[in-house]
Amino acid sequence: MKAYYLPLLFAISFSAFSQNTSTELPDVVVHSFEKNRKKLSNPDAISHLDSLQLRINSGTSFVNVFNAITGVKMEERSPGSYRLAIRGSSLRAPFGVRNVKIYWNNISLTDAGNNTYFQLFEPDFFHQATISKGPSGGLYGAGTGGTMQLNSIINNSPFDKLRDRLTINNSYNSLGGNKHTFDLNFGNKSIQNRVYVSYRNQKGYREQSDMEKTFLSFQAQKSFGDAGRIEFLSYYGNLRYQTPGGLTLTQYLANPKQARPTVGTAKGAIDQKATFYIQSFFSALSIKNQIDNHWAYDASLGYQQNDIQNPSIRNYEIRNEPNINSRGVLHFKNDANNFSWDAGYEFLSGKFNSSTYANNLGEKGALQVEQNAQIEQYTAFFQTDYQTKNHWNFTISGSLNKLWTNLNNPETVFSPRISIGKKIGQNQYLLGKIAHGFSPPSIAEIRPSSAVLNPNLQAEKGWNHELTYRNNFTKGNWELTAYWFELQESISLRRTADGADYFENVGQTRQKGIENTFNYKLNKLLTLTAATTLQDFHFINYKSVNTNYSGNQLTGTAPFVQSFVGVVQVHPNFNIIPQFIYTDALYLNDANTDLLPASRYWNLKFNYSKKIRNFGTKIWINLDNVLNENYSSGPDLNAVGGRYYNVSMGRNFSLGLQLEW
Numbered sequence: 001m002k003a004y005y006l007p008l009l010f011a012i013s014f015s016a017f018s019q020n021t022s023t024e025l026p027d028v029v030v031h032s033f034e035k036n037r038k039k040l041s042n043p044d045a046i047s048h049l050d051s052l053q054l055r056i057n058s059g060t061s062f063v064n065v066f067n068a069i070t071g072v073k074m075e076e077r078s079p080g081s082y083r084l085a086i087r088g089s090s091l092r093a094p095f096g097v098r099n100v101k102i103y104w105n106n107i108s109l110t111d112a113g114n115n116t117y118f119q120l121f122e123p124d125f126f127h128q129a130t131i132s133k134g135p136s137g138g139l140y141g142a143g144t145g146g147t148m149q150l151n152s153i154i155n156n157s158p159f160d161k162l163r164d165r166l167t168i169n170n171s172y173n174s175l176g177g178n179k180h181t182f183d184l185n186f187g188n189k190s191i192q193n194r195v196y197v198s199y200r201n202q203k204g205y206r207e208q209s210d211m212e213k214t215f216l217s218f219q220a221q222k223s224f225g226d227a228g229r230i231e232f233l234s235y236y237g238n239l240r241y242q243t244p245g246g247l248t249l250t251q252y253l254a255n256p257k258q259a260r261p262t263v264g265t266a267k268g269a270i271d272q273k274a275t276f277y278i279q280s281f282f283s284a285l286s287i288k289n290q291i292d293n294h295w296a297y298d299a300s301l302g303y304q305q306n307d308i309q310n311p312s313i314r315n316y317e318i319r320n321e322p323n324i325n326s327r328g329v330l331h332f333k334n335d336a337n338n339f340s341w342d343a344g345y346e347f348l349s350g351k352f353n354s355s356t357y358a359n360n361l362g363e364k365g366a367l368q369v370e371q372n373a374q375i376e377q378y379t380a381f382f383q384t385d386y387q388t389k390n391h392w393n394f395t396i397s398g399s400l401n402k403l404w405t406n407l408n409n410p411e412t413v414f415s416p417r418i419s420i421g422k423k424i425g426q427n428q429y430l431l432g433k434i435a436h437g438f439s440p441p442s443i444a445e446i447r448p449s450s451a452v453l454n455p456n457l458q459a460e461k462g463w464n465h466e467l468t469y470r471n472n473f474t475k476g477n478w479e480l481t482a483y484w485f486e487l488q489e490s491i492s493l494r495r496t497a498d499g500a501d502y503f504e505n506v507g508q509t510r511q512k513g514i515e516n517t518f519n520y521k522l523n524k525l526l527t528l529t530a531a532t533t534l535q536d537f538h539f540i541n542y543k544s545v546n547t548n549y550s551g552n553q554l555t556g557t558a559p560f561v562q563s564f565v566g567v568v569q570v571h572p573n574f575n576i577i578p579q580f581i582y583t584d585a586l587y588l589n590d591a592n593t594d595l596l597p598a599s600r601y602w603n604l605k606f607n608y609s610k611k612i613r614n615f616g617t618k619i620w621i622n623l624d625n626v627l628n629e630n631y632s633s634g635p636d637l638n639a640v641g642g643r644y645y646n647v648s649m650g651r652n653f654s655l656g657l658q659l660e661w
Contacts, residue, residue, distance in 0.1 A: 030130045031106075031149060034139055034329055034342045034383065040429050040470050043395040043419035045481045045515070047072070049129040056565065056577060057603055058171060058622040058654040059124050060179055060200060063633065064603060067581050068563040070481075070515035070531045071133050075634030077646040079202045079211035080241030081276070082119045083634055086133050086146035087485070087513060088537065088557065098442050099145040099460075101136060105152065105233060107284045107300045111323040112350035112375040113443030117306060120237035120280055122198050122215060124169065124181060127153045133515075134464045134483065135437030138397030138417030139342070139381045144437030144460055144487065154185055154192040154219055163614070171656035175649065176203035187220075194219040204242065205649040208259035208269045211241040227290030233302075234283040241276055245269040245313055246636035246643035256630065256647035260313065269313055273362025277309040284325075293335075299328040315368060316359040323350035338387035348377040352443045371447055375405045377440075391423035403440040407447065408455040413438040431468040437461065441491060445503040458505050462487035476520040485511040490539075506590075507541035509554055525569050533561040542590070552592045556637045560584040573610055579603040588635055588644045596644070599631035618658040625651050 028039045030048045039048060047069045057064050066074040066084070075083040084097045097116040102109045110116045128151040136147040164186040171179045179200040187193045196217040204210050217235040224230065245260030245268070262268035284302030291297070301324075308319040329344030352373040358365030383397035398416040419433035440459040447453055466483040490509045516532040537554035553559070561583050568576040581601045588594040604623040609616065628651040635644045 030128075031151070034331070034344075035340075035385070040427075040472055040477075041393060041421060041423060043393065043421055043431060043433065045071075045133045045433075045466060045468055045483070047131045047133070047517070049131075051124075051127045054123045054126060054129060056579065057605060058173070058624065059169070059656065060122070060171065060173075060202070060654070062118075062121075062123055064579060064581065064601070065123060066131075067561075067583075068529070068531055068565050068579065069131065070517050070533045070561075071513065071535075072131060073558075073561075076648070077634035077636070078206060078209035078241065078244055079204055080119050080213065080239060081243065081634065084118065085556075086131065087483070087535075088145060088511060088554070098444070099143060099439050100148060101140050101143045101146075102148045102150065103140075104150045105231065105286070106149070106298070106327070107233060107286060107302050108325045108327065108346070108348060109150075109282070109304075110348075111304060111306070111321065112325075112348035112377050113321070113323075113352055113373075114440065115442055115444060117237075117278060117280055119241070120213070120215060120235075120239055120278070121150075122179075122181070122200070124183075125152060125196055125198070125215070125217065126150045133481075134466060134485065135415065135417070135435040135462075138399055138415065138435065139344075139383055140346075140379075140399075144439040144462060144464075144485075152194070152196075152217075152219065154187075154194045154221055165660065167658065167660045169656065169658045171654050173202060173654045174652045175205060177201050189223075191220060191222040204244070205652075206244045206257045206259060206647060208242045208244040208274060211239075213237070213239045213241075225289065227296075229288050231286045231288075232284070233286070235281070237278070237280045239276075239278050239280075243269060243274045243276055243312065244646070245274060246639050247645045247647075248642045249645065252645040252647065256645070260643065267313065267359075267361070271361055272311060272313050272359050274312050275310070275362075279307045281305045294332055296331040297329065298331075299326075301326045311359050311362050311364075314359070316357040316364045318355045318357070318364075320353045321350060323348065325349075338389075339385070341382065341384040343382045345381070346377075346379040348375075350375050352447075354447065371453070373405060373407050373443055373447060375403070375443060378402045378404075393419075393421040393423070395419045395421075401438055403459070405443075405446070407443075407453060408441075408457060411438075411440060411459050413459065413461065427472040429468075429470045431466075431470075433464075433466040433468075435464045435466070437464060437485075437487070439491075441503065445491060454503065457491070457503060458489045460487055460489050460491055475522070476518060478518040479516070481515045483511075483513055483515075485513075487511060490542075504544065506539065506544065506549075508539075509542075510538055510540050511554070512536040527567040527569075529565045531561075531563045533558075535559055535561075539590070544590070547591070549590045549592075552590060553587050555587055555590050555592075556635070558584040558586045558598075574606075574608045577605040577607065579605075583631075589638050594642060594644065596632060596635050600627070600629055601631065602626040602629075614661060616658075616660040618656075618660075620656045620658075622654045622656070623651075624653065625649060627651075 130149040132147045167183040169181040182197040184195045198215045201212040221231040259269040286300035288298040304323040306321040310317045327346045333340035381399035402412040404410040415436040417435040421431040441457045464485040468481040489505045514534040542549040563581045609618040633648040
């Protein structure tokens with residue numbers, strides 16, 4: 001038996017041993033699928049992060065935060081260039097975040113084109129993150145990857161302890177870079193406000209990989225009646241990050257820090273000044289109200305404007321993307337009968353105007369192609385929950401989803417979701433779930449960088465079968481999930497001879513996995529969290545031209561990932577947080593001929609905090625990639641000429657200071 005399966009077996013045996021001495025610990029309450037539920041009895045496979053976990057490292061990147069979660073993989077090719085995959089590879093996302101619906105305080109950040117510009121945000125802006133894994137079509141429309149709920153809370157204190165609060169953070173990186181944040185909460189019992197301002201710059205580890213970002217946000221919420229609330233959300237983000245391009249293995253071994261060089265007539269990243277610029281504005285208004293003991297509703301309306309310039313190695317693209325979103329839900333509950341239902345809608349609409357020019361050494365050249373698209377997504381959904389007196393829980397939901405665009409044929413799909421759960425004793429829970437997923441192609445897949453439209457690209461569809469066991473025991477908690485996902489019309493990235501990306505439906509994939517997480521508090525000094533991910537993902541029916549890839553492993557997905565996070569409380573004011581992530585080798589192309597070696601990542605953080613009356617201070621030092629591992633967090637999959645490699649940062653450290661009044 002391979003050694004890396006031992007943590008999984010240890011968790012199973014440890015949990016079985018502890019069941020006889022278990023006592024139910026206070027259960028975390030999370031918001032998912034329109035319900036505030038205890039995590040133990042939640043009918044979905046979820047992972048929840050609080051504000052401390054979101055800031056586990058330097059507080060400047062989400063990468064190592066999310067990579068410590070089972071089934072979740074975040075990649076960063078260079079500072080600011082994120083990709084996110086939940087239970088699957090990032091084949092569909094050579095750039096950005098796709099096939100994962102992301103919400104901020106239950107308002108969609110994902111646009112009508114199924115893109116989310118997640119790189120605009122900072123970890124310390126949010127207080128909570130809840131990730132629901134697998135198809136979420138029952139209530140959140142199109143998507144097979146999953147759903148992420150991000151929450152930012154204004155002045156999270158009881159009314160009798162409300163006070164204005166100012167937090168200032170400053171951090172500095174040894175490679176050259178700094179981050180400064182200003183976070184002000186103020187108001188009274190009737191209205192609360194939050195102003196958040198962040199500026200960050202980072203000198204990249206490679207040539208042509210510097211990043212600079214400014215992010216501003218204003219939130220306000222006003223109470224009315226006995227249980228009503230109106231909330232206003234807004235942000236402005238201005239981001240610039242350079243893109244160094246992928247290297248061949250020869251170039252990577254010779255100098256992994258170099259940008260993609262000029263070869264013959266093909267210009268390199270430095271010559272072309274390859275950079276991604278985005279200015280984004282978002283504002284939304286939401287209302288929530290409890291009408292009586294049975295009825296409640298919430299509704300929201302938002303607007304998002306994204307303006308993008310992208311001089312790349314191949315061309316110079318300018319995009320203008322205005323979007324609107326709206327969501328409304330009606331809630332009913334009858335506590336006497338342990339019954340509730342929810343019904344609502346979500347509407348996303350956007351215009352995606354793109355002009356592609358020649359790139360003449362970083363300057364806009366002759367117009368090559370101009371394409372304008374209109375996309376609308378309609379979702380109508382319902383959900384019913386019923387709990388019997390002997391602790392059986394039944395959840396049935398479904399959504400009717402339609403995507404319309406002027407570029408390809410519209411599709412309408414009904415996606416049901418059924419889960420059955422049983423509470424066993426006071427501290428154990430068993431859950432079975434079947435859910436259908438529907439994920440239409442994004443605008444970037446229908447209209448890729450090759451500038452050749454693919455109006456025949458079809459949505460991914462499939463059924464997910466899932467079984468979860470949870471246990472709260474004396475000194476911690478444990479969760480084990482096994483799933484089997486059959487995906488039809490899988491969308492895969494392909495590349496032209498000059499490196500432009502395009503996408504094809506490649507038939508069927510079978511995705512089988514096991515996710516295991518346990519948290520254990522050994523004593524007052526040591527807490528340990530271990531997360532094990534096993535993924536057996538294969539192409540089942542995949543033929544491209546005259547090549548048959550059926551039976552090959554899914555590109556870009558590691559079969560095994562293991563992470564450990566510890567908290568060593570040396571003193572009430574001082575702790576040490578070590579983190580380790582092992583990622584197994586993975587294939588870089590659909591033919592399974594090129595392999596990215598396994599990597600071992602170590603991180604170590606030292607925290608000191610002191611509070612005197614209403615004044616608090618924190619000082620921290622974060623050591624990143626302690627062993628100076630030479631690894632690639634975000635390889636370019638199916639890259640022409642074998643240009644897969646983007647080296648991640650070597651050993652570096654950050655120093656931070658936080659002041660709070």
